Amino acid sequence: MRLHSLENRVIVLFIGLLLSVQLVAYFVIGNAIDINARTAIEEDLKINEKIFTRLIEQNAQKLIQGANLLAKDFGFRDAIGSHDTETIISSLQNHGQRIGADLSMLVGLDGKILAASSPDLAAGLQASVSQLMPSANATGSASRIEIVDGKPYQMVMVPIAAPVTISWVAMAIPIGKTIVDDMQQLSLMQISLLTSDSQGHWQANVSTLPASAAASLANLLPTSFTHAQLIADLQLDDNLYSARVLPLARNDTASTIAVLQLSVSQAVAPYKQLQRNLLLLSVIGSLLAIVVSVITARRITGPVRQLAETARRLGIGDYQVAIGVLQKDEIGDLARSFAKMRDAIALREQQISRLAYHDTLTDLPNRARFADMVGQAIEQAKASGGSCFVLMIDLDRFKHVNDVMGHRFGDLLLRQVALRLRTEIGLSGQAPARLGGDEFAILLSEATLADAVGLAERVLQALEQAISIEDQTVDIGAGLGIAGFPAHAGDTEMLLGHAEVAMYVAKQSKNGAVIYAPEIDKSSQQSLSLLTEMRIALEQNHFLLYLQPKLALDSGAVVAVEALVRWRHPQRGMIFPDQFIPFAEQTGFIRQLTHWVMQAAARTCHAWDAAGLQFKMSVNISTRDLLDQELPNKFAAILLEHQVAASAFCLEITESAIMDDPVRAHQTLDKLHAMGMQLSIDDFGTGYSSLAYLKSLPVDELKIDKSFVLKMEQDIDDSKIVKSTIDLGHNMGLRVVAEGIENLEVMQLLKNLGCDQGQGYYISRPMPAEDFPAWLQQWQARSI
Ligand code: C2E
Ligand code: CA
Numbered sequence: 001m002r003l004h005s006l007e008n009r010v011i012v013l014f015i016g017l018l019l020s021v022q023l024v025a026y027f028v029i030g031n032a033i034d035i036n037a038r039t040a041i042e043e044d045l046k047i048n049e050k051i052f053t054r055l056i057e058q059n060a061q062k063l064i065q066g067a068n069l070l071a072k073d074f075g076f077r078d079a080i081g082s083h084d085t086e087t088i089i090s091s092l093q094n095h096g097q098r099i100g101a102d103l104s105m106l107v108g109l110d111g112k113i114l115a116a117s118s119p120d121l122a123a124g125l126q127a128s129v130s131q132l133m134p135s136a137n138a139t140g141s142a143s144r145i146e147i148v149d150g151k152p153y154q155m156v157m158v159p160i161a162a163p164v165t166i167s168w169v170a171m172a173i174p175i176g177k178t179i180v181d182d183m184q185q186l187s188l189m190q191i192s193l194l195t196s197d198s199q200g201h202w203q204a205n206v207s208t209l210p211a212s213a214a215a216s217l218a219n220l221l222p223t224s225f226t227h228a229q230l231i232a233d234l235q236l237d238d239n240l241y242s243a244r245v246l247p248l249a250r251n252d253t254a255s256t257i258a259v260l261q262l263s264v265s266q267a268v269a270p271y272k273q274l275q276r277n278l279l280l281l282s283v284i285g286s287l288l289a290i291v292v293s294v295i296t297a298r299r300i301t302g303p304v305r306q307l308a309e310t311a312r313r314l315g316i317g318d319y320q321v322a323i324g325v326l327q328k329d330e331i332g333d334l335a336r337s338f339a340k341m342r343d344a345i346a347l348r349e350q351q352i353s354r355l356a357y358h359d360t361l362t363d364l365p366n367r368a369r370f371a372d373m374v375g376q377a378i379e380q381a382k383a384s385g386g387s388c389f390v391l392m393i394d395l396d397r398f399k400h401v402n403d404v405m406g407h408r409f410g411d412l413l414l415r416q417v418a419l420r421l422r423t424e425i426g427l428s429g430q431a432p433a434r435l436g437g438d439e440f441a442i443l444l445s446e447a448t449l450a451d452a453v454g455l456a457e458r459v460l461q462a463l464e465q466a467i468s469i470e471d472q473t474v475d476i477g478a479g480l481g482i483a484g485f486p487a488h489a490g491d492t493e494m495l496l497g498h499a500e501v502a503m504y505v506a507k508q509s510k511n512g513a514v515i516y517a518p519e520i521d522k523s524s525q526q527s528l529s530l531l532t533e534m535r536i537a538l539e540q541n542h543f544l545l546y547l548q549p550k551l552a553l554d555s556g557a558v559v560a561v562e563a564l565v566r567w568r569h570p571q572r573g574m575i576f577p578d579q580f581i582p583f584a585e586q587t588g589f590i591r592q593l594t595h596w597v598m599q600a601a602a603r604t605c606h607a608w609d610a611a612g613l614q615f616k617m618s619v620n621i622s623t624r625d626l627l628d629q630e631l632p633n634k635f636a637a638i639l640l641e642h643q644v645a646a647s648a649f650c651l652e653i654t655e656s657a658i659m660d661d662p663v664r665a666h667q668t669l670d671k672l673h674a675m676g677m678q679l680s681i682d683d684f685g686t687g688y689s690s691l692a693y694l695k696s697l698p699v700d701e702l703k704i705d706k707s708f709v710l711k712m713e714q715d716i717d718d719s720k721i722v723k724s725t726i727d728l729g730h731n732m733g734l735r736v737v738a739e740g741i742e743n744l745e746v747m748q749l750l751k752n753l754g755c756d757q758g759q760g761y762y763i764s765r766p767m768p769a770e771d772f773p774a775w776l777q778q779w780q781a782r783s784i
């Protein structure tokens with residue numbers, strides 16, 4: 001259970017509020033009770049003090065009446081007159097006993113004690129006699145409290161008149177248990193009488209308190225009191241009292257006080273009971289409040305918690321979770337909005353994942369989805385101990401079609417291809433996907449290599465059939481690579497990578513389907529080292545310029561040469577261009593190589609100029625060169641460097657090189673032509689370019705591919721093609737050149753067909769450039 005949860009906070013707040021209100025009430029009430037009780041006690045004490053004072057006064061009056069009775073007694077007065085001491089003393093004793101006095105005495109006018117019922121006590125009160133006498137003389141009686149031997153006495157004095165005062169009667173009665181008992185009967189308070197000794201220590205004379213409480217009272221009191229005083233808190237044993245102290249008498253050595261006490265605890269007791277009831281009520285109320293607030297909090301937080309859980313499940317992509325909040329309040333509204341949001345998110349996620357994992361053009365899974373599928377198939381194969389295969393397909397010439405026919409056409413073509421793949425796969429449950437551009441892939445889960453090869457053949461056959469779109473028919477072949485788990489790769493990435501490698505090999509070798517093998521990768525590693533070797537060859541001047549002459553067929557004069565590159569490898573010996581030009585084209589190294597050939601050719605032309613020789617120099621150019629926007633500038637710089645005219649050069653470009661990116665090729669060719677260079681279409685007859693397009697190029701020469709020329713004297717078809725190509729070239733106003741002339745017959749045939757120039761082993765194999773002048777001399781000598 002979380003401490004900071006909403007539920008707990010609501011509960012804590014509720015109960016906290018309730019408890020604090022009750023606590024404050026409890027203490028305020030408690031305090032009020034206390035204050036009230038104490039005021040009441042104080043009042044009570046004051047009243048009781050008055051009662052007590054009155055009681056003492058009554059006591060004194062009673063004693064005065066008793067003394068007056070004696071003073072008027074005839075027998076007593078007679079005895080005084082006759083100085084009958086015995087009778088006097090017995091009268092004093094009898095009378096004193098009757099009214100409960102401890103002492104009765106006869107005092108002379110001079111204040112001397114003439115006779116006493118108790119001589120010891122009388123001696124202790126001698127001093128008081130002289131103090132009482134003046135007021136007794138004035139008012140007819142006097143009373144006073146005196147302390148003798150640590151005990152308080154009420155003492156009174158009245159005259160004996162006959163009718164003039166002849167002597168005095170004085171009486172004393174102890175103030176003690178009697179008066180205390182009387183007092184207690186009148187009120188419920190505790191009362192104690194205490195007298196202090198000469199050291200100021202209090203001693204209880206009499207007390208309604210238990211002995212131990214009385215003793216601790218004596219210890220707690222201050223040493224002296226001059227007037228009546230309140231002591232609010234007096235803790236005696238287990239009881240708390242409020243007390244009122246009343247000084248009764250004082251002399252030089254001692255003083256007597258009365259202490260009236262009321263028990264605070266007792267006074268407060270009924271209120272305390274009330275307060276306890278209140279506390280009990282509070283506790284019950286709080287418990288009820290806890291229960292109610294827990295229920296309320298649950299009502300609020302239960303649905304909130306459910307929504308939070310739903311949100312968490314949404315977070316991990318679970319949209320099935322139901323929201324069971326049926327409340328009709330704001331929380332119910334929230335829950336319903338939440339459910340709507342969940343549905344909307346689910347729908348949107350579906351759309352997003354469709355976009356993220358789907359190729360919208362072909363309606364096939366895309367690369368990311370395909371990789372997932374392959375991953376699953378690998379897991380499945382791992383579990384079952386089987387295998388799965390990936391077929392990767394790359395269309396031939398798609399870029400070309402896209403450029404020439406437009407993107408809309410390209411899109412339609414891709415759709416057609418997707419359709420064919422689907423048809424070929426059929427309902428076998430295997431999935432085609434479009435990985436991007438013109439690259440497709442098929443996953444065969446739980447399949448054998450034979451299955452994969454079988455499907456690959458069917459797919460290739462299907463793609464070899466021309467596709468027609470909007471009255472246009474397009475031939476579209478493909479390269480296809482096969483790789484499988486666990487035979488060729490251990491994981492998805494490697495499997496896709498190897499299928500791709502196999503596919504590239506298939507495309508290069510124009511070999512239909514290729515199954516991945518580690519050697520393929522090795523060959524690609526070899527390629528890497530080949531690139532390094534080519535760079536080194538360029539630095540160390542291992543490339544050589546070879547030249548092959550071209551004749552004007554009608555005159556037999558050498559009119560031109562074709563520059564052909566050779567590589568003299570320090571270990572491998574002479575390497576022919578077929579072995580490295582395609583690779584140089586793939587890697588882009590061809591640009592550097594073309595630059596080198598052009599330099600060498602220009603240098604040769606310059607040397608010939610000096611020697612008075614003039615032959616057109618044909619140089620071969622590749623696709624990559626044509627795509628280089630800077631090519632015309634680079635050539636211009638070379639021409640300038642070697643001081644040769646652009647018109648000395650003819651650039652041979654294969655049809656397919658032009659068609660890889662016709663727009664850019666067109667631009668570059670225009671610039672080169674504008675510089676004054678001639679242009680020639682090489683290997684004419686092997687490509688697919690439309691005549692209309694070729695016509696739009698600034699071309700000067702057509703070069704019939706040697707494959708038609710080599711066997712033209714045996715093959716009627718070939719010679720027909722050659723004848724029509726020559727006518728076609730001439731119709732377009734172009735010079736026509738035939739390469740691959742290996743014998744005199746072919747040369748004669750071409751001459752008869754009106755072909756302008758010829759080139760071939762019959763005339764000369766390509767030779768090192770420096771050998772050319774010598775060969776030329778020999779040739780000219782022979783033909784003369
Ligand atoms: P290409 O431009 O068609 O060059 C003509 C090829 O035919 C040359 O092969 C040449 O030796 C060969 N040939 C000439 N007469 C005959 C003949 O009577 N019979 C036969 N069987 N062959 C003949 P090479 O020199 O091996 O060049 C092959 C290809 O390499 C060239 O074909 C060209 O496409 C490319 N190439 C050569 N040098 C360069 C270069 O400097 N730059 C570029 N980009 N490509 C080059
Ligand atoms: Ca050529």
Ligand code: CA
Nearest residue numbers: 682683705739
């Ligand atoms: Ca050629």
